[in-house]
Amino acid sequence: MTGDILKYLREKEYVSGEVLAQKLGISRVAVWKQIQRLKDMGYKITSDQNLGYCLVSRPDLLLPQEIQRGLSTKYIGKEIFYFSELKSTNIIAKEKALHRTEVIDEGTIIIAEKQSAGKGRLGRKWFSPVGGIWLSVILYPQLPPSYIPRITLMTAVAVVKAVKMCTQIEPQIKWPNDILISEKKVCGILTEMSAELDIINWVVVGIGINVNIDHQDFPEDIQENTISLKEVSEKEVLRVKLAQTFLQEFEKYYDKLKRKEFPSILEEWKLYSHTLGRKIRVDIGERIVTGKAVDINEEGALILKKEDGELIKIISGTIV
Ligand code: BTN
Numbered sequence: 001m002t003g004d005i006l007k008y009l010r011e012k013e014y015v016s017g018e019v020l021a022q023k024l025g026i027s028r029v030a031v032w033k034q035i036q037r038l039k040d041m042g043y044k045i046t047s048d049q050n051l052g053y054c055l056v057s058r059p060d061l062l063l064p065q066e067i068q069r070g071l072s073t074k075y076i077g078k079e080i081f082y083f084s085e086l087k088s089t090n091i092i093a094k095e096k097a098l099h100r101t102e103v104i105d106e107g108t109i110i111i112a113e114k115q116s117a118g119k120g121r122l123g124r125k126w127f128s129p130v131g132g133i134w135l136s137v138i139l140y141p142q143l144p145p146s147y148i149p150r151i152t153l154m155t156a157v158a159v160v161k162a163v164k165m166c167t168q169i170e171p172q173i174k175w176p177n178d179i180l181i182s183e184k185k186v187c188g189i190l191t192e193m194s195a196e197l198d199i200i201n202w203v204v205v206g207i208g209i210n211v212n213i214d215h216q217d218f219p220e221d222i223q224e225n226t227i228s229l230k231e232v233s234e235k236e237v238l239r240v241k242l243a244q245t246f247l248q249e250f251e252k253y254y255d256k257l258k259r260k261e262f263p264s265i266l267e268e269w270k271l272y273s274h275t276l277g278r279k280i281r282v283d284i285g286e287r288i289v290t291g292k293a294v295d296i297n298e299e300g301a302l303i304l305k306k307e308d309g310e311l312i313k314i315i316s317g318t319i320v
Pocket of ligand 1: 088188189208
């Protein structure tokens with residue numbers, strides 16, 4: 001209902017309560033209540049006795065009606081669950097994908113202004129205050145589980161493209177899932193899934209972007225290696241626009257992946273790579289391997305050339 005009111009308020013400078021009531025088939029008191037709800041959400045609406053209501057400004061919130069306005073995707077972000085605060089968007093997304101107590105379509109997203117227990121990779125915490133973009137996308141890819149690393153890599157490309165389009169900043173990708181600016185982390189991706197031997201049941205891709213966060217607000221232990229888009233652009237970045245652009249890019253690359261066009265995505269990934277050509281140390285769980293990152297293969301695995309010339313394939317690991 002608030003969405004309909006907003007639509008009419010955007011069309012004209014002033015709209016009377018009577019016209020709104022007629023268009024929506026509700027009473028003028030009900031219109032007034034909806035206007036109060038919008039004001040509570042942060043919309044600035046003035047009222048004039050003769051002319052009616054006037055929308056003065058919109059809040060900088062990642063509200064579904066704001067993101068969906070002008071969103072050109074076919075299915076990514078068509079359904080949005082919005083929270084001003086929750087524990088973790090990945091947790092809610094996984095619950096929805098797992099229990100399916102309601103119909104949850106592919107491309108449904110969970111988005112929050114703030115996470116109280118944001119999750120990073122390897123059980124780490126993810127600092128998620130107001131000002132960032134914390135979102136999870138639910139997918140049901142009809143692809144084998146071996147495609148999971150490719151989904152993470154394509155998500156990274158979609159983030160880089162969206163950031164570039166909205167801020168002119170070109171971040172780099174540190175294999176497999178860190179997005180960096182000037183060697184510091186601006187975004188992380190957490191891909192979780194449920195799969196059987198040869199089919200994926202569901203995938204939740206969680207994306208955390210440090211957008212409008214002041215450097216001094218990051219916890220001390222991560223300050224040195226963390227950065228926000230606001231810091232780099234020296235001004236606030238429009239989060240709604242960035243979220244929309246990301247969803248559009250995400251759908252484009254995910255569609256490509258489903259059409260088995262990963263090689264072309266990989267070409268783009270390599271353009272933005274921070275990893276290739278560098279001598280690195282990778283924690284692969286049971287040990288740390290050292291070598292030069294020489295390639296990413298068609299499965300999204302890192303190819304490392306050890307000192308003795310031996311090539312090893314790393315499907316999952318963390319560069320240390
Ligand atoms: C990492 O680099 O360790 C991954 C960080 C992923 C953070 C995002 S924020 C949205 C989604 N919900 C979470 O709890 N985590 C991911």
